Amino acid sequence: MASYTKAAQQWATFARAWYLLDAKMQPPGKIAAATVIRLEGRHKPIYHALSDCGDHVVIINTRHIAFSGNKWEQKVYSSHTGYPGGFKQVTATQLHLKDPTAIVKLTVYRMLPKNLQRRTMMQRLHLFPEDVIPEDIQKNLLQEIPQPRAVPKRLDEYTPEEIAAFPKVWTPPKDFRRK
Amino acid sequence: VRGGPGLPCAPLRPPAPRRLTAVGRRLRSLYFTLSVPRPPQDTVAFRLNESHCVLLSLFFFFCPVVEVTEGNTTTIEGRIIEDAETPNPPNPSGQCPICRWNLKHKYDYVDVLLLSQFIRSDGGMLPRRITGLCFEEHRKIAVCVQMAHRAGLLPNHRPPLPEGHIPKKPKLNRYLTRWSIRSAKPIWRRGPKWCKKTMPVGHPLLKDNVKYTHKPLYLNH
Numbered sequence: 278m279a280s281y282t283k284a285a286q287q288w289a290t291f292a293r294a295w296y297l298l299d300a301k302m303q304p305p306g307k308i309a310a311a312t313v314i315r316l317e318g319r320h321k322p323i324y325h326a327l328s329d330c331g332d333h334v335v336i337i338n339t340r341h342i343a344f345s346g347n348k349w350e351q352k353v354y355s356s357h358t359g360y361p362g363g364f365k366q367v368t369a370t371q372l373h374l375k376d377p378t379a380i381v382k383l384t385v386y387r388m389l390p391k392n393l394q395r396r397t398m399m400q401r402l403h404l405f406p407e408d409v410i411p412e413d414i415q416k417n418l419l420q421e422i423p424q425p426r427a428v429p430k431r432l433d434e435y436t437p438e439e440i441a442a443f444p445k446v447w448t449p450p451k452d453f454r455r456k
Numbered sequence: 457v458r459g460g461p462g463l464p465c466a467p468l469r470p471p472a473p474r475r476l477t478a479v480g481r482r483l484r485s486l487y488f489t490l491s492v493p494r495p496p497q498d499t500v501a502f503r504l505n506e507s508h509c510v511l512l513s514l515f516f517f518f519c520p521v522v523e524v525t526e527g528n529t530t531t532i533e534g535r536i537i538e539d540a541e542t543p544n545p546p547n548p549s550g551q552c553p554i555c556r557w558n559l560k561h562k563y564d565y566v567d568v569l570l571l572s573q574f575i576r577s578d579g580g581m582l583p584r585r586i587t588g589l590c591f592e593e594h595r596k597i598a599v600c601v602q603m604a605h606r607a608g609l610l611p612n613h614r615p616p617l618p619e620g621h622i623p624k625k626p627k628l629n630r631y632l633t634r635w636s637i638r639s640a641k642p643i644w645r646r647g648p649k650w651c652k653k654t655m656p657v658g659h660p661l662l663k664d665n666v667k668y669t670h671k672p673l674y675l676n677h
Contacts (some may be wrong), residue, residue: 343629350640362660444542446553
């Protein structure tokens, strides 16, 4: 506040920022919750619903999202074309194979407030199935949003020292043969 | 009553004597006629050779066969590797390994270093009479192992596939999966809020685990 000019302060406050979010091994609901906050502008102290202060969010690796439970098989996305007999129901697996960004897009769309600004906010959301981003978007990125879920380590990702340091919890009997 | 949340395990019962059925007796006689190797006929001095090492590895828990060549003599030996429990557990008076190491409500599907001690190399659980776990903890560990397998955290503990088998199904990331992938069916009509068909997450056996947040644990999404 003391060392910036008024113009620089104004610019930094009201500029539209670009955020990056890596959706690898993350649940789409938590990704969407973090995204919606930034798209609305609720992370800013100057937030007002009418003042259009939302930022851009770029989500990468949407192909590698992880659903908890059996939602890949149980969750059903329904739509109607408007024509008779046009009711379509598709499981999350089928939708994801058809379009890897559709699940995250629908989740964010349904979490945004149901007003006229929802469409403009969706235009500021950029989804990419892998981590390949166009150059011009890459140049705009400011900050990365931290991942909402802590990704667990696989057994082969532990170092042999860590495996040896973990105590053995039971003794096998003398005549036991381990396969 | 012992064996509830926050209480030590119920005392372990001594194992029931194993009785052999008719089918078991036939299989056992078949095993002994086929698998015991014939002793070598032309040995004068006794030296540990390969068939002895195979027999040794049948009867001792971990006995890899090691071959060492020193000049003219080749020594084949089976080394017995001791795989015992780490000494000085925090609670030596506990009945099962989980109580002895004070892990009663503290492990989850993520703790692969603990879970991998109770599984075979093809991913199945070891029997309770061998590991020494009490009944509730054995079930909880089995549930955690299932969830870890479905989350892909145990990639090297897979059952051996036949040769040339290419998995055709797409591998989707998942975690806290309660039901098996083939058995879960789509919920076509979820219903109104007052009678919603929920999608279960996690397992109710693990609802007494220690929570480090103030958020409640949602098992039905």
